Amino acid sequence: MPSASRVQYELARIQTFFPALTALGNSLAAERPFDGLTVGLNMHLTTLTATLVRELVLGGGRFVVAAANPATTDGGVVEYLRDIGVEVHPGTGRSDAQTPVVAASPDLVGDVGFALGDAMIAAGIRPRHGLVEITGTGVARMRAQAAHGALDFPVLNINDGRLKKAIENRHGVGEGLWSAFTTLTGQHLAGRRVRVIGYGRVGAGVAGYAKSGGAVVEVVDRDPVRRLIARFDGHVPVAPDAATNPQVVVTASGARNALSLADIGRLPEDTVLINAGHNADEIDVTGLADEATEVDHIGPRVVRYRHPKGGHVVVLGGGSPLNIVMNAGSNEPVLLHFTLLALGMRWLLAEPRPNGEVRLPPSLEQDVARLWLPT
Numbered sequence: 295m296p297s298a299s300r301v302q303y304e305l306a307r308i309q310t311f312f313p314a315l316t317a318l319g320n321s322l323a324a325e326r327p328f329d330g331l332t333v334g335l336n337m338h339l340t341t342l343t344a345t346l347v348r349e350l351v352l353g354g355g356r357f358v359v360a361a362a363n364p365a366t367t368d369g370g371v372v373e374y375l376r377d378i379g380v381e382v383h384p385g386t387g388r389s390d391a392q393t394p395v396v397a398a399s400p401d402l403v404g405d406v407g408f409a410l411g412d413a414m415i416a417a418g419i420r421p422r423h424g425l426v427e428i429t430g431t432g433v434a435r436m437r438a439q440a441a442h443g444a445l446d447f448p449v450l451n452i453n454d455g456r457l458k459k460a461i462e463n464r465h466g467v468g469e470g471l472w473s474a475f476t477t478l479t480g481q482h483l484a485g486r487r488v489r490v491i492g493y494g495r496v497g498a499g500v501a502g503y504a505k506s507g508g509a510v511v512e513v514v515d516r517d518p519v520r521r522l523i524a525r526f527d528g529h530v531p532v533a534p535d536a537a538t539n540p541q542v543v544v545t546a547s548g549a550r551n552a553l554s555l556a557d558i559g560r561l562p563e564d565t566v567l568i569n570a571g572h573n574a575d576e577i578d579v580t581g582l583a584d585e586a587t588e589v590d591h592i593g594p595r596v597v598r599y600r601h602p603k604g605g606h607v608v609v610l611g612g613g614s615p616l617n618i619v620m621n622a623g624s625n626e627p628v629l630l631h632f633t634l635l636a637l638g639m640r641w642l643l644a645e646p647r648p649n650g651e652v653r654l655p656p657s658l659e660q661d662v663a664r665l666w667l668p669t
């Protein structure tokens with residue numbers, strides 16, 4: 295199927311099963327809140343993002359979009375967005391995609407990972423109406439800028455609201471990641487030994503869905519409180535340096551090299567490595583690729599490496615967040631927080647907001663919940 299019609303099918307399906315998106319588009323079309331503005335977006339260019347952007351453009355304005363990560367960019371989506379008049383910059387590396395969006399001096403920004411926020415601050419350009427940040431990683435980066443006194447525009451933090459962590463981080467990633475695992479490996483979870491590194495909402499969802507699929511789950515977290523919570527959730531807490539024999543390891547920590555090259559060298563033969571965190575550096579895939587004595591591409595997005603110490607491991611999705619790379623799992627949690635992003639952008643425009651981190655007003659989440667509840 296040609297990629298453009300594949301995307302059209304996806305959009306038609308999403309429009310049918312998720313009428314909240316259409317309701318959002320209708321209200322934006324009636325209000326035209328973006329008229330006269332340049333809106334910059336930095337997003338994973340998946341078909342889900344295409345459905346969001348299609349509704350956003352009904353609200354007027356010029357849209358300039360960067361790909362958050364080349365590994366999660368769907369070429370058909372780039373084509374589709376250009377067809378509907380959106381400027382899209384897929385880039386070849388992370389910074390390449392954001393540079394032209396910064397050059398467009400957006401008045402309002404929607405960001406994942408605060409990549410556009412950081413790039414705008416570095417260029418001395420400010421989004422005058424502010425920025426909406428979706429991810430935990432982005433919130434951490436935004437706070438680092440605030441600590442240096444560089445945050446002189448409002449940033450609406452939707453990551454720390456009630457909805458995103460409870461639904462998208464936990465249920466969306468948990469479900470999507472394991473469906474991608476099964477698609478790529480053909481393996482069933484039942485009876486498998488799974489290690490999850492990082493027990494925040496994402497890790498808890500990944501662990502919980504693995505357990506419900508029949509896996510035996512051990513949890514590593516540098517915070518003993520999180521390990522204790524993991525035990526009460528029915529998992530086996532283990533210390534970070536404990537020698538166990540997992541068959542699958544998932545990183546969900548937000549930390550660079552949470553699974554280092556040395557850690558990888560201690561894993562059993564053919565352990566499957568998956569990342570669920572925002573960045574592609576939680577597993578040291580770069581170090582592994584540099585040091586490996588053999589590299590075999592054994593399937594789409596499935597690479598088997600021979601570690602310099604002799605054993606093999608298999609990396610899925612190149613160490614980028616697997617559920618996103620595979621656009622996997624049910625769409626609903628992602629689309630739900632996309633509507634929160636859209637309402638957040640409209641809210642920033644309604645009146646001037648204070649500079650710095652802005653907490654999500656409860657009324658916005660209540661509006662989103664009403665949009666998504668059937669009655």
Ligand SMILES: NC(=O)c1ccc[n+]([C@@H]2O[C@H](COP(=O)([O-])OP(=O)(O)OC[C@H]3O[C@@H](n4cnc5c(N)ncnc54)[C@H](O)[C@@H]3O)[C@@H](O)[C@H]2O)c1
Pocket residue numbers: 429430431432459462463467491492493494495496497514515516517520534546547548549551552570571572573615616617618
């Ligand atoms: N894949 C996706 O679709 C998706 C969706 C939402 C969030 N994310 C990303 O997932 C990551 C986790 O998100 P969260 O909301 O659960 O974050 P969180 O901060 O609530 O939890 C992270 C946990 O990891 C632990 N940790 C940190 N460094 C560690 C290390 N080196 N070793 C062991 N444990 C460590 C922390 O103590 C914490 O308990 C972030 O990068 C976030 O941006 C991904």
